[in-house]
Amino acid sequence: MTTTHLEGLLPFEHEPYHTFQDEAVAARQRDAFRAVREAYAGRTFPLIVAGQDAQGSGTFAVRNPADTRETLWHFQNATPAQLNEAVAAAQAAFLEWRRTEPLQRASIFKRAAELLRARRMEFNAVMTLENGKNWAEADGEVAESVDHFEVFARETLRWAQGKAVYPMPDEHVTTMYEPLGVVACISPWNFPSAIPLGMALGALAAGNTVLWKPAGETPLSSYLMVQLLFEAGLPRNAVQFLTGTDDVLGDPLVDHPGVRMIAFTGSKEIGCRIYERAARVQPGQRWLKRVIAEMGGKDPTVVCADADIEAAATGIVQAAFGYSGQKCSACSRVIAEDSVYDDLLARVTEKTRALKVGLPEENAAVGPVIHQGSADRIAQFVEAGRTTARLVLGGDTPDTGDRVGGYVSPTLFADVDPADPLFQQEIFGPVLTFTRARDWEHAIELANDSEYGLTAAFYSRDPHKIAVARRDMHVGNLYINRKCTGALSGTHAFGGYGMSGTNAKVGGPDYLFWFLQTKTVAQRY
Numbered sequence: 001m002t003t004t005h006l007e008g009l010l011p012f013e014h015e016p017y018h019t020f021q022d023e024a025v026a027a028r029q030r031d032a033f034r035a036v037r038e039a040y041a042g043r044t045f046p047l048i049v050a051g052q053d054a055q056g057s058g059t060f061a062v063r064n065p066a067d068t069r070e071t072l073w074h075f076q077n078a079t080p081a082q083l084n085e086a087v088a089a090a091q092a093a094f095l096e097w098r099r100t101e102p103l104q105r106a107s108i109f110k111r112a113a114e115l116l117r118a119r120r121m122e123f124n125a126v127m128t129l130e131n132g133k134n135w136a137e138a139d140g141e142v143a144e145s146v147d148h149f150e151v152f153a154r155e156t157l158r159w160a161q162g163k164a165v166y167p168m169p170d171e172h173v174t175t176m177y178e179p180l181g182v183v184a185c186i187s188p189w190n191f192p193s194a195i196p197l198g199m200a201l202g203a204l205a206a207g208n209t210v211l212w213k214p215a216g217e218t219p220l221s222s223y224l225m226v227q228l229l230f231e232a233g234l235p236r237n238a239v240q241f242l243t244g245t246d247d248v249l250g251d252p253l254v255d256h257p258g259v260r261m262i263a264f265t266g267s268k269e270i271g272c273r274i275y276e277r278a279a280r281v282q283p284g285q286r287w288l289k290r291v292i293a294e295m296g297g298k299d300p301t302v303v304c305a306d307a308d309i310e311a312a313a314t315g316i317v318q319a320a321f322g323y324s325g326q327k328c329s330a331c332s333r334v335i336a337e338d339s340v341y342d343d344l345l346a347r348v349t350e351k352t353r354a355l356k357v358g359l360p361e362e363n364a365a366v367g368p369v370i371h372q373g374s375a376d377r378i379a380q381f382v383e384a385g386r387t388t389a390r391l392v393l394g395g396d397t398p399d400t401g402d403r404v405g406g407y408v409s410p411t412l413f414a415d416v417d418p419a420d421p422l423f424q425q426e427i428f429g430p431v432l433t434f435t436r437a438r439d440w441e442h443a444i445e446l447a448n449d450s451e452y453g454l455t456a457a458f459y460s461r462d463p464h465k466i467a468v469a470r471r472d473m474h475v476g477n478l479y480i481n482r483k484c485t486g487a488l489s490g491t492h493a494f495g496g497y498g499m500s501g502t503n504a505k506v507g508g509p510d511y512l513f514w515f516l517q518t519k520t521v522a523q524r525y
């Protein structure tokens, strides 16, 4: 029966992007900024605990990173008692949600996809205001969120079918997948819609309940998504929405004995901390906590001598400077064969010089980084790099008038040594390095010289080199002859190797398995 339902949902198509070059579409996006400010600016939003709106012990302000003098809205600081209440409510809700028909879950997600399609421009505008993405970047992420709804609707039905085992004559044996319990979903600010949503849908699609903890920089993008899920029919107690400080919602949330699983996306530092803490069995805890932790990247693009150099230069600039390089998937290292290195560097320099830094709300190619603190950290890498490598472009603060924000010029370093921190550490900003390789095999070796292993791009026309790259490049997402950002839900299962995390592969065919436990039932008649 579920097979029929699943077939009824096919075929799947990725959500198309808006074409902002069309003045009518651009006007709709500008209207959405006005409407969002009218509807939400200055408001204070609640926690959602046990299906009810709740006030915390105080509030915090969310500021516009494009000009931090503008306070956008306020959110609550949850208390330790509210954390306990939220876990208890999620445990109680689990007893019901786990029993819901997969078709019911799928229907809610399908309905949510429809609701989000109708509000794309609004969600884009909120994201741009909260984290400084330009229109296309925000639109791409909201489109990915629609895709997530469509994909997880199908995945919940697919996993409900169980899997076949090798038969035996005198027993009927089935393999069933069952949910785990309460899943804490902890997310970063750089993808404030698609990332928390992907983790939460993984949990919900499998029949778990969710503690939804967004990053403090971007809570409205999450709050609106949670409300949209409720409007689509999700029971109001299946998700607890918690905002606040890391001293209440960090370690104490991870340590809580009522939490069954933690789905985390964020930095290596916090991911490793969670992984370690969650391994300790707390008093009253009756399970080993499961953790998925998707962390940082230091993503290379390898360019072989036989490659289409112009296409490589275009892909590199898009992947390095889109959203000011603040993607775990961003290209931060170019490794090019000696014979094409100078030509490639010249083309990338020219294209990078053409990028305008400015206001995301006015759809500038490159906006601010998330905070002044982040800009200061990036500046430290740049200052150190001036003494160890050749600064080709940028390295300064662009003129953005009297705006107060972390604006950083797109920056290029050439002749970077593989041992240099510029080559090894995640900078998370618009800084790109070039390193010369003796030949294409040396280039692959250099690309793999990293503790991370998230994404990589490989440019070549030679089937043999491509086959070797496919085999030897140590990354979870390898892109051949295209940029290394922009994974699509359902198609490019996303997650890395090494210190990039647990390789859970959101949006992929195995993702739900992480949120399930397997029951074997052997029956004799």
Ligand SMILES: NC(=O)c1ccc[n+]([C@@H]2O[C@H](COP(=O)([O-])OP(=O)(O)OC[C@H]3O[C@@H](n4cnc5c(N)ncnc54)[C@H](O)[C@@H]3O)[C@@H](O)[C@H]2O)c1
Residues within 6 Å of the ligand: 186, 187, 188, 189, 190, 191, 195, 213, 214, 215, 216, 246, 249, 250, 251, 254, 265, 266, 267, 268, 269, 270, 271, 273, 274, 294, 295, 296, 297, 327, 328, 329, 426, 428, 454, 495, 496, 500, 501
């Ligand atoms: N691999 C991926 O899929 C992926 C995707 C996006 C971002 N990232 C990575 O995320 C990082 C940027 O995001 P960020 O600055 O928000 O990361 P972060 O690790 O600082 O914060 C992520 C989340 O963890 C919370 N947190 C902080 N301390 C905690 C603690 N002790 N216990 C539990 N939670 C805690 C934060 O409040 C936030 O919600 C980059 O390293 C980037 O590469 C990875």
Ligand SMILES: N[C@@H](CCC=O)C(=O)O
Residues within 6 Å of the ligand: 190, 191, 326, 327, 328, 329, 484, 485, 486, 487, 488, 494
């Ligand atoms: N999934 C996104 C990256 C998310 C991390 O920041 C991409 O594929 O570019």
